[in-house]
Amino acid sequence: MKVLLSWLREFAPGIDGDPADLADALSALGLAVEAMTVTGEVPAGVVAARVLSLRPHPDADRIQLVDVDDGRGDAVQVCCGAFNMAVGDIVPLARVGAVLGGGTEIRRRTIRGQDSFGMCCSGAELGLSDDADGILILDGLLPDDGPGGASRPEPGTPLAEALGLGPDVLWDLEVNANRPDAMSVMGVARDLAAAVGVDFAAPEWTSPPSGEPASGAISVEIVDPTLCGRFHARLLRGVTGAESPAWMRRRLTALGMRPVNGIVDVSNYVMLELGQPSHAFDLAELPGGRLRVRRAADGERIVTLDGVERTLADGDGVIADGDDEPIGIAGIMGGRSTEIGPDTADVLMEMAWWDPPSVSRTAKRLNLSSEAATRFRRGADWGDNVERAAARFCQLAAELGMTVASGAVDERGDLPDRSPxxxxxxxxxxxxxxxxxxxxxxxxxxxxxxxxxxxxxxxxxxxxxxxxxxxxxxxxxxxxxxxxxxxxFDNIERTVPRSSDAGSLSGYQQDRRLVRQVLVGAGCDETQPMPFLAPDDLAAAGLPSDGIVLTNPLDAGASVLRTSLLPGQLQAVSYNQRHFNPAVRFFEIGHVYLPPPEGQLLPDEPEMAAVALAGEEAPEAAAVLSALSEALALPGLEIRAGARPGLHLTRSAEVIVAGRYVGEVGEVDPAVLERFGITGPVGWLQLDLTAVLGGPHGNRTYKPVSKYPPSDVDLAFVVPDGVAAAAVERSLRSAGGALLAEVDLFDAYRGPGLPAGARSLAYHLRFCAPDRTLTDAEVSRLRQSCVDRVTQKTGATLRT
Amino acid sequence: MTQTEEMLSELALAAAAAEGRLAAADSLEAVTAAEREVLGRRSVMAEAKKSLGGLDPDRRRDAGRAVNQVRERLEAAAGRARARLAEAARAARYESERLDLTERLNPIRRGRLHLVTQARDRLEDVFVGMGFTVVEGPEVETAWYNFEALNIPEWHPARGEFDTIFVNLGQPEEVMLRSHTSPVQIRTMEARRPPIYVVAPGRTFRADTADATHLPAFSQIEGLVVDRGITMGDLAGTIDEFVKAFFGGEVKSRLRPSYFPFTEPSAEFDISRPDGSWLELGGCGMVHPQVLSNCGIDPEEWQGFAFGFGIDRLAVMRYGLDDIRELVNNDVRFLRQF
The missing domain is CATH 3.30.56.10 (Phenylalanyl-tRNA Synthetase; Chain B, domain 1)
Incomplete structure (x- = not known):
């Protein structure tokens, strides 16, 4: 909502002082000042000038030569790039020496051989309007000199004087939804007057009554009182084609509304001034002058003022004519059929109060808003201000030459309770x-x-x-x-309440930070892609296309919610490869959204942790998993070979913790990588953090450190490819028992010297007892039982 | 010259020769050989010691002292020779192992936490220090949690201002991506009784086209306090304490009246900038009694306040980012700056 200081002062003349202080007062009232402009200050040296002749520039197509009378006698030649003037127009001329806003000084110039002694200005160049396209033609803006006519200033009159402009202040206010009153100049004036402690009063407006009672020609029936709390109607005859006065057009323009014609301008002016929207119906199009206010039936149609045919639904509020045909959508927009036209003679002026939720629902359903709807949705005034605004409307209409019938038709429906x-x-x-x-x-x-x-x-x-x-x-x-x-608010003393509990992060939140630190320590950078995917992204990543779909996506490229972090990570890798960074190590922690099972409304939303290692293979990803497992002390971690959607068929595995599936590790399927335009392998790890941290973890028990020296043994086995190293390790541990302190796989070799379909796995074993030094005989027995167990259980042979 | 004197003089000559050889020795072997020659089992020294046995006690003492002096002198010379050689060996080793430490091969590369995570962690830490616990909730929400329980009925004009992104679950407009973290307030109040001192950080969503200052997915943090006798003064004081803890003691805060359906009175809160101007940070207010009632909390017994603001914006402000989309582009050249 924009307001002008001069307009506010018509309600509270005491409002005065530094505009910045007044702006602070408005903001402190909750009417946040978004912009403040001092207007009406026209630079010295800009005068009204009359166009005498227009001639083409002999050597330039885009410039014409304009001779103007600037009141100093001889015609002044100006080169001008605009072509919207006609001979006789009054235009603003910045004389040589004038300094425009922004510091531009006007000088005598020569343009392709032709002299220019000044500049004809656009509205934007003078800060008078937003129009920068053409020269400002003053004829429509000059102040009135009695009814129907405007005085034409003598050429040479300073522009501010010619336009009757004085300095003014324009504030653009952010008005909150709970302040319908502040959607008007009067409402803002009331608040500001209270804040600065000056008197506030609304002027009384009257118009000469014609003697014809309005009730003789028009009637209103409120069929649904829950829709319309009040319907006030006035009758005006003798619509003239007269334009609204210049002062009114200037104020409308300043507050951001485009002047249209006399009666529309009056309607808009009253709405801005007093907050009451109104609507004028062409009386000739209203059979019997009757209106009915009712809810629409499903499927009723109406062509609104904007020329669009709209289909109404049960519950929409409409105004219907005597034949019960809808001629307006209540509180939102009038209908085409009763629109004021050039032939309109008489009008019925509506000033009503509509039920805000009803207007809101219809406006939202039709995706149709208007200045009126904005006010009705927040709740307009249903009290004396209706009469006041109607009187103001009639007074301004009378000034345009219309005749106002006596009295009003004023029907009531359900109004809000205002008991104390x-x-x-x-x-x-x-x-x-x-x-x-x-x-x-x-x-x-x-x-x-x-x-x-x-x-x-x-x-x-x-x-x-x-x-x-x-x-x-x-x-x-x-x-x-x-x-x-x-x-x-500043006068409220500040105090700090104290919680009786200590603040804390939950165990989950602390562990999630630990996971982040481990991954950062592993050299991974944290990414945060948005969770939206294109419809094809899941399929491209080799995943089921069962993502939840957005019903109003911003664009089709972001219309599906992710069910896995894989597509987003691959996009991030691909982006960086395209920008010449082929080898990134990324991680992400974020929600995925799984389609809800039958009978559940919301999706399951586990929080996932993913690691993508561009240019690295599955073992690197498994190494990151080991680091996480050690940090979180995951019990019974298993890496169980198995194909995972989107992952490399023979280089992926399920991650099992305490017998439960919690994620996947391996390498991304080369076919998937190709679809994402990624070169080289990508090591991949994705864990369901909610499951991992919700399950057993972090339990560590103290084992005394042995004071006795260990015995180290190296063993290498030839292991068939079908046997997992994990199985070999399990056998070693089970054979070594409590005395086997450490098992370390230090070499895996495939190649010459080994049978096809097998590889060599070499282990360091460290044996140690808590209470003694192991004898050579003991170590030898332990070694042998390890060898026996592995060869019997796995079919591996000792490599010699 | 007695036999003894002869022997001693021979010893002295041999010792002098050995000392010369020790001083010139260029290996430990040469030192050992020179030592052995003078001090070894068949050396002049051994002969001298043997001959001492035949002397009367007085002369034996004098001659023994002289022999010992020679031995000590030779042992010292051998020690010096060994030390000299060890020093030379060390010097040679240092020289052979010389490295240029500016040849930085295979650096240990630590990854980086995302800028938003860093900001969020810091915010959480400040609020934990002020006695708050950190709570979280789902990102896909029902209309009840995102709107209705927050006193935003279906017809309310404020609903339109959220630019909500809906999903195809349930009835039309029944399930959505949460447009703010406020649903977590409701879930918290439903799940536990006051006193409540929580902050809820998390991702939120609006149907905004991504541009330099907007993202359709962004992060907020929201605070909620419900306790006996909580006032608007408590709200202003808590915000002030947070602002000082997070931004520094010289930064001031102020509240300006505003409107949110779920708080009343409502306010925007600003922080002061070094040039004296104010920067709008977020919204806040006293929890609306209807919201408390919706969660089964008696508003005559308990009162509360809530506040919220964007986390991404803090990151943007702190580093002066000129394009907020960098936060979701995941360009490694960006990520590794922080």
Missing amino acids: LRVRTARINGMLGTDLDAAAIGGHLRSIGFEATPAGDDGEDLDVTVPTWRWDTSTETDMAEEVARLHG
């Missing part, structure tokens, strides 16, 4: 942390038009009646907010 509300002083102070008495609270509330009278046993509380312009305000808490706003 008990407001407890102790409760207000208890919410705010203040120490205000009932008088202070009442004073704040009365300053913005609330009624507040002492109540309670000792008069320590208040009975408050909320004004009709505050639809959203109805509870004691709402009162606390008003009091806080007017008391000033």
Whole structure:
């Protein structure tokens, strides 16, 4: 909502002072100032000039030569790049020596051999409008000189004087949804007047009544009182083609509305000034002058003012004519059939109060909004302001030459309850942390038009009646907010409450940080791709295409939720390879979204940890898994060979912890890598962190360190390819028992000297007893039983 | 010259010769050979010692002292020779092992935590220090948790402002990507009784086209306190304490009236910049009594406040990023800067 200082002052003349201070006061009221502009300051040396002749430039197509009369006698030649002027137009001329906004000084120039003694200006160049395309033609903006005519200034008149401009301040305010009143100049003035402590009053407006009673020609029936709380209608005859006055067009323009024609401008002006939207129907198109306000039937159709045919649904509010044909969508937009046209003579002017949820639902369903709908959705005023705004409308219409019928048709439906509300002083102070008495609270509330009278046993509380312009305000808490706003947030003493518990991270959160630190220590950089995928991404990654679909995606390339971190990581690797960084080590921790099982509404959302090692193979990924396993003390970690979707058929495995599947490790399927444009292998690890950290982990028991020297034994086995090294290690451990302190696979060899289909696995074994030095005989027996167990259990042979 | 004197003089001559050889020795073997020659079993020294046995006690003592002096002198010379050789060997080893430590091959490369993780961890730590616990919730939510329980009924104009991303589960617009972390407030209040002091960091979603200042997926952190006698003054004081702890003691905070359906009174909170201007950081307010009631908490007994702000923006501010999309591009040249 934009407001002008000059306009505010028509409601509260006492508002004065430094515009920056007033802006601070507005912000402190909750009307955040998003922009402040000082307007109406036209640079010295810019004058009104009359166009005398227009001639082509002999040597330039895009420039014409303009002779203007600037009031100093001789014609002044100007080279001008705009072509929207006609001979006789009054235009702004920046004379040589004038300094425009931004510091541009106008000098005499020669353009392709032709002299230019000044510059004709656009509205944007003067800060008067946003229009930068053509020269500002002043004729439509000059102040009125009596009804119907505008005075044409003498050439040479300073522009500010010619336009009747004085300095003004324009504030662009952010108005919150709970402040329907502040969607008007009057509402902002009321708040600001209260904050700076000056008087506020709305002017009285009247128009000469014609003697014809409105009720003789128009009638309104509210069929559904839950839709329409009030319908106020006036009759105006003799619509003229007169344009609205220049001052009105200037204010509309300043507040961001485009002037259209007399009656539309009046409607918009009253809405901006008083917050009451209105709508004018062509009376000739209303059979019997009758209106019916009702809910739509499913499938009813209406062509709205914007020319679009819209299909209504059960529950939408409509205004229908005497034949019950819908001619307007309640509170949102009028219909094409009763639109004011060049032949319109008489109009029915509607000023109504619509049920906010009804308007909201329809506006949302039709995806149709308007300035009126914005106000009705927040809750317009249903009280005296309706009459005030109607009177203002009629007064302005009368100034355009229309005749206003006497009286009004005013029908009522269900209106919000405004019985007094008990407001407890102790409760207000208890919410705010203040120490205000009932008088202070009442004073704040009365300053913005609330009624507040002492109540309670000792008069320590208040009975408050909320004004009709505050639809959203109805509870004691709402009162606390008003009091806080007017008391000033800065005047509330700051205190710090203390939790009786110590703050902490949960075990899960601490372990997740540990996982991150291990992965960072392993040289992996943390990535955070967005969780959206294109429909084909899951299939491209070799995964089932069962991702949850977004119903309103921003673009088709991001319309599916990930079920695995794999596609996002591959995209990250691919991106970096395209940018000449082929070997990245990445990790990510984030949610995946699994389609919910039957009978469950929300997806399962496990948090996954993934590692992608570009240019590295499966064993590197398994090494990262080992590091994590050691850090988290995962019990019974198993790497169980098996194909995983998206992974290399013979280089992937399931990760099992304590007998439970928790993830996958290996290498990404080369076919998948090809689809993502990745060169070289990618080592891959993905763990369901929710499952891993939700399961047993982190249990460590102390074993005394032996004081006796260990005995080391190296063994190498020829192991068939079908036998897992894990199986060999299991056999070694089971044979070595408690005396086998360490097993370390130090070499895996495939190649010459070995039978086909087998490899050599070489282990360091360290034997140690807690209570003695093992004898050679003991070590020898242990060695032999290890060899025997491995060869018997796995079919491996000792390599000699 | 007695026989003894002769022997001693011979010993002296041999010793002098040996000393010369020790001084010139260029290997441990040469030192040992020279030693053995003078001090060994068949050496002049051994002969001299043997001859001492035939002397009367007085002369034996004098002659023995002289023999010992020679032996000591020779042993010292041998020690010096060994030390000299050891020193030379050490020097030679140092010279042969000389390395240029600026030849940095195979560096140990530590990875980096994502900028948003770093900011989030720091925020969590500050709030934990202030007595808060950290809670989390699902990213796909129902309309109840994302809107209705937060006092945003289906017709409310504020709903439109969230630019919610919906998913094809349940009824139309029943399930969505959470548009803020506030659903975690509701889940927390449903799950436990006050007093509640929690912060809820996490990812949130809006149907915003990604550009230099917007992402459709971003991170927020939200705080919730519900306890007896909690006031707006407590809210302002808590925010001030956080701002000082996180940004530094010289940074001030202020509250400005605003509107959120789930808090009342509502405010935006700003922090001061060094130039005296204010920067809007987030929103806050007193938990709306209706929200407490929706979670089965009696608003006459308990009061609370909530606050929230963007985590990504903090990261963007701290390093002056000119394009927030860097946070999700995962370009290693970006990731490794922090």
